[in-house]
Amino acid sequence: MEYRQLGSDGPQVPVLGLGAWPIGGGMGHVDERVAINTIRAAIDSGITLLDTAQAYRTSEATVGVALRDGYRDRCFLATKASSDYSREGILSSLEDSLRALDVDYVDLYQIHNWKPEYPIEATMETMARLQEQGKARYIGVSNYGAAQMAQALKTARFGSNQVRYSMFDRQIEVQDVPFCEQEGIGILVHSPLAKGLLTGVYTPAHRFPQDDERSRFPRFQGDAFARYLTVADRLQEIALDGGLNLVQLAIAWALRLPAITCVLVGAKNPSQVQDHAGAAGVVLGDEELARISEILSDAPQD
Template structure:
């Protein structure tokens, strides 16, 4: 495994980090707790030391599973990354969207990061994670009803109390990051990034490089489509959110698969899967510190971690980028 400093913090994280959204079951069509625990432990056996979760992933389920999986593992050998600022309890803050929990009950999701709520969320996460500190505490989405400065005063207090080691943001633009920075130093920003979703390269990546902030890329496999396993006509399970997204429209599934067909021979020469090639490409991109990759069982977890073993020469990266440049989605 490769380990990278997260911004200017004292956190060293694994370049491939376990993303624990899917194991929470929420919006992914259920979860199997035993398989999820084994996936986390298999990742750790492969040198993955960083686990990224959030309360909203299954309304606490993902954090609970992470806590269970890390029982008996020396706490200083892993980095626990979690989030705050999305709530399904109450109606304070900014309404986000309607959803269902894992028992199919209707819930309303709100963005809320008021000072006292942030403190409460941290305590709840510590309990579910079975730990007394969080390595990286990240706001999940901006809450327009609460001043950023107020939110990060709460985060600063948590840092001073030793309950978190470093602070981060998710889905923030550069201007929002600067406001948070007026209160405390940020380690990182967690944002969507993949071969087919590169919006952050326009403004955010240059900002983070210039200001020495880490970037955690989530959905680097674009929620599975860049594995090459999802073909036109794919049947998704009940509760799976992906068919409603841009990348899973029939024309785009076909176009993405055509692109993957062009780079698959390169993966084969390296004895690698398409997913492994895509993960390695992602962590080679300028400014990208970490690729967050989910797995729902031990086999997937091991395959993801082994992407680190792939080496890409400059001309091979150029070959991928040439075909990527020609890919247009509708």
């Protein structure tokens, strides 16, 4: 497994992390035993950074069970405060998370997103305090743009921003990636498979069950869904030419940027995790990247 430094003064972390939203049930039901096996398969394969959140339904509790039997010491555990970013809200969120995860501290504690009703200064002051107390070894933010990151840095040094990035979601390339590079902030990528659009599994006729968030996302319906899948099929040809599958191509593509520290990939079973592990160490050549760029110019813009 390749490692990169999380920000200019942070720890070394693997370039692949396990996103634990799907095992919380947000993308359809996952049996708890399968979820535990998935988490342990990830750690056993070197995918030792785990990302969960207060808001991920049963995810933290399931991660807590999976981390028994010595697995806790082998992973870099990240979670997030997800809703109330007042001082009291963050403090009680972390206590809830520590209880659910059955740990004394987390390796990375993140603010899930930016909400204008909570002043960034007060939020970051509380986060810095938690780091001083040792309840969070490192602190970070998520879904912050360059302006919010600049404001947050005035109060506290933080090491990472967790943001959406995939072949179908490239908005961060304009301002946020250059800002993170300049300020030495690590980037944890979320939704790198565009939540399944970049897996080669789906056809336009597929209907997601009600308990799967994708049943409500416009990208997974009708004409938009079909157009994304057409582009994904063309990308899959490039993957196959290089001896990869589309999932591995999508992961390697995100990691082509040195500013990306770690790609958090969601998985629902151990076999999906094994697929992700196969992307470690894959370096795409200039010709492949140029072909991908050309195809992506035909991707829908939503």
